[in-house]
Amino acid sequence: MSPDLGELLKLSGLGDEAAFAQLYDATSARGFGLAVRVVRDPAQAEEVCQEAFLEIWRTSARFDAAKGSAISWVFTIIHRKSVDRVRSAEASTRRDTTYHQKNQPIDHDTTAEAVQASFEARRVRGALNTLTAVQREALELAYFGGYTHTEVATMLDLPVGTAKTRIRDGLIRLRDAMGVGA
């Protein structure tokens, strides 16, 4: 029932705006949620998403299905833009605030995407349990916090090599638990 995102990207690359609108509808809640998580400020998250979806449109013909899924490609762009945004002079003040702060409350919407996402979300949370606590911690600081591995090492009082290893190992475990990738 859900559209083939790879197909929508291909059509977008040919200038099909309706196909792109479908792609937006299928990915915007997860994409916006990711941006909000990383940049914290919803207004900036909107700007980031606007820039990201524009880049997704512009580069849609360059998506290579042999390299990975369309959804991963979309989230990679949104994530990179979110991280670029949050790394600014103001970001240096973030390190002074507690990074153990509670998760922000998430609005649970009843759209089809939200329902689908929550089903998949349960699978992902289950897969995350296969990581060690320290791998989860390092990965979450890197992915959702937007910190560099060097910053993660400082924040967790680790040698630099340990942080990047935990991030890498955590991703490999997550990948294997979810059965994705090569």
Added chain:
Amino acid sequence: MNDIHALSGAYAVDALDDIERAQFARHLTQCSECRTEVDSSREAAGLLAETTAVEPPADLRNRVLAEIKTVRPLPPIAPDTSVATTVESAPVAVQVAGRPQRSWLRGLVAAAAVVAAVGAGGVVWHPWSDESSDLQLSAADQVIQAPDAERFPQTLENGAEATLVRSKSMNQAVLLTKNMPAPPAGKVYELWLQDADLGMVPAGLMPDGASTVLLSGAAADAIGAGITVEPQGGSHQPTTDPVVLFSFENA
């Protein structure tokens, strides 16, 4: 770098600073194992977004769909050609009225007190085959990795760093910044490419919080670049003394 492969996970989740990111991107052109691992790590990382969905405001959709109408999708990257991607940044008036070049330069030199050092730049050679087209690198990364990329690093008095990377073959320039303070309220950083005849030509506005910015415009013939503080929306000509000035002449 002892074990550059160890950066693959961090790279996949954007947990590298600009320098390491560029280094690892170069490494990827030579290591298919890392390419595979990065692709699958990105698949895994993308799954994390499943856990944080939030419905965006409806007008975001309207803005996105309106904006894509004004921009055409880029064609696929053809193999074996290093095509400089066109920059579809916000419309910027390119026309700069002829100005007395010398007096402008003198004014800039006087204001260069804010610049702690003038980088001499250097040419970096990378003798590997052009496999970058496989990697869907951003336009900025392509410039940074270009075989003829020249780097012009600067340190500002407040400790911020700004490096201009220019590739003549790609005819583009990229600005990398670190710890750059936010511009004053109501103001924006504007980027300029310096032309021998036209003087400072607008090269785009620096997005809030961005630390890597692709300059808009032809950089191959530029003799320098600069950053000034301008009112929101930018100016056709610099209205303030530059915060940073890069000179390409010494390269």
